[in-house]
Amino acid sequence: EPVAPLRVGVVGLGYLGAVHAACMAELGHEVVGYDIDQAKLDALAAGRAPFFEPGLPELLTRVSSGDADGSITFTTEVADLKACEVVFVCVGTPQRKGELAADTTYVQRAFESLADIVEGPALLVGKSTVPVGTAARLADDLAQRAPHLELAWNPEFLREGHAVSDTLAPDRFVLGTTSERAEALLRRVYARPIANGTPVLVADYATAELVKVAANAFLATKISFINAMAEVCEAAGGDVKVLADAIGHDDRIGRKFLSAGVGFGGGCLPKDIRAFMARAGELGADQALTFLREVDGINMRRRAKVVDLAREACGGSFIGRKIAVLGAAFKPHSDDVRDSPAISIAAMARLQGADVVVTDPEAVANAQRLWGDLTYATDTDDALRGADVVLLLTEWPQYVNLDPAHVATLTRGRQVIDGRNVLDPAIWRKAGFTYRALGRPNA
Numbered sequence: 001e002p003v004a005p006l007r008v009g010v011v012g013l014g015y016l017g018a019v020h021a022a023c024m025a026e027l028g029h030e031v032v033g034y035d036i037d038q039a040k041l042d043a044l045a046a047g048r049a050p051f052f053e054p055g056l057p058e059l060l061t062r063v064s065s066g067d068a069d070g071s072i073t074f075t076t077e078v079a080d081l082k083a084c085e086v087v088f089v090c091v092g093t094p095q096r097k098g099e100l101a102a103d104t105t106y107v108q109r110a111f112e113s114l115a116d117i118v119e120g121p122a123l124l125v126g127k128s129t130v131p132v133g134t135a136a137r138l139a140d141d142l143a144q145r146a147p148h149l150e151l152a153w154n155p156e157f158l159r160e161g162h163a164v165s166d167t168l169a170p171d172r173f174v175l176g177t178t179s180e181r182a183e184a185l186l187r188r189v190y191a192r193p194i195a196n197g198t199p200v201l202v203a204d205y206a207t208a209e210l211v212k213v214a215a216n217a218f219l220a221t222k223i224s225f226i227n228a229m230a231e232v233c234e235a236a237g238g239d240v241k242v243l244a245d246a247i248g249h250d251d252r253i254g255r256k257f258l259s260a261g262v263g264f265g266g267g268c269l270p271k272d273i274r275a276f277m278a279r280a281g282e283l284g285a286d287q288a289l290t291f292l293r294e295v296d297g298i299n300m301r302r303r304a305k306v307v308d309l310a311r312e313a314c315g316g317s318f319i320g321r322k323i324a325v326l327g328a329a330f331k332p333h334s335d336d337v338r339d340s341p342a343i344s345i346a347a348m349a350r351l352q353g354a355d356v357v358v359t360d361p362e363a364v365a366n367a368q369r370l371w372g373d374l375t376y377a378t379d380t381d382d383a384l385r386g387a388d389v390v391l392l393l394t395e396w397p398q399y400v401n402l403d404p405a406h407v408a409t410l411t412r413g414r415q416v417i418d419g420r421n422v423l424d425p426a427i428w429r430k431a432g433f434t435y436r437a438l439g440r441p442n443a
């Protein structure tokens with residue numbers, strides 16, 4: 001089915017924006033990607049993603065070389081967006097320093113510059129995760145400053161590591177708009193996936209904004225629920241992995257996002273639940289979300305628990321002990337170290353006197369940039385050599401499939417801690433290791 005191409009702009013080529021821009025070209029549109037960072041644009045134009053995302057380099061190469069139905073160009077000049085019919089705003093909303101709330105400055109600025117530049121008539125579409133109420137405020141501003149521009153809110157649900165397929169074939173589209181014209185235009189943008197059966201939900205601004213944070217709050221709650229069960233299993237001598245399998249068979253519960261371990265990290269879940277609590281407080285609805293404080297608390301407690309297990313494995317003190325930390329990224333198939341449980345555990349162990357070496361197949365450079373005082377190895381064997389304790393904190397397949405007999409030829413101690421419940425305790429024990437995990441019997 002040929003798509004009637006639209007001139008689509010994308011503002012902010014971070015994780016979300018870069019993937020969205022490439023996917024819009026793949027869907028047949030003429031895309032202009034805008035960012036202030038020339039180095040990032042050069043990389044994208046050359047088919048290199050500035051972050052590790054499976055499938056994205058191939059897609060960028062395809063859409064830049066004219067092999068796709070659509071096309072893509074990159075610019076640092078916001079004026080190059082003036083003839084766009086639809087402009088997506090994909091800039092970040094980081095947690096404010098020392099506060100729970102999100103910082104919406106970049107979103108605000110992006111809309112202000114678009115209001116001055118885009119000739120219109122055009123639709124500006126917010127994709128960033130924002131505190132509920134932001135879209136209504138931006139729409140009021142636009143009505144004043146640029147009545148030829150309309151606003152819609154269209155949250156994004158992509159997962160790092162699956163970003164391309166999540167964007168081209170999402171579980172659903174949420175179109176936050178009450179305007180028929182805006183809805184029709186968004187349906188044209190996403191014509192192909194909609195024709196393939198992706199459901200569309202149309203909502204007002206507030207609901208569209210809330211769907212996004214509600215989804216992330218639910219996922220975070222699900223993970224903390226199973227990690228709370230892990231704490232109870234530790235106290236009672238139960239096995240949380242069996243428990244998760246068993247309750248997960250009930251399809252009202254479902255096994256996904258019930259993997260107990262060091263908990264959630266990354267650039268979204270931790271920040272989003274905190275910003276959601278802060279916003280609910282401003283709205284006088286803080287009581288509705290006090291449970292999210294508990295969700296955050298359970299999550300952070302798991303990190304401290306792993307440090308305790310590691311110290312125990314060292315015989316009660318980290319002094320003079322070497323710890324090999326396998327994994328730095330907040331999850332496998334990513335080089336993202338934002339709020340990574342692995343890094344925070346490594347840092348805590350080091351603070352308590354351990355000699356810590358961190359390794360990761362993709363995330364060492366990013367980790368080094370942000371936490372330069374930790375020691376890193378790019379090679380797994382180098383990290384393992386001489387270690388008293390092996391700590392698995394990110395479940396990359398190469399760590400899950402490590403041969404304990406090989407590991408034993410490198411390490412000084414025979415202690416392994418499985419922070420993600422992904423190793424087979426039997427084979428590690430058979431190779432002479434003491435195996436410890438979260439929420440499981442450590443006999």
Ligand code: UGA
Pocket residue numbers: 129156157158159160161216219223256257258259260261262263264265266267268269272330331
């Ligand atoms: C998350 C959501 O899953 C996406 O739907 C959403 O669009 C995105 O945030 C966002 O707001 O942009 P992502 O941050 O890529 O995506 O990571 P997830 O796959 O959700 O994993 C989050 C964390 O939970 C990871 O640290 C992971 O290791 C941990 N996790 C996940 C568990 O500890 N246990 C599980 O069972 C599942």
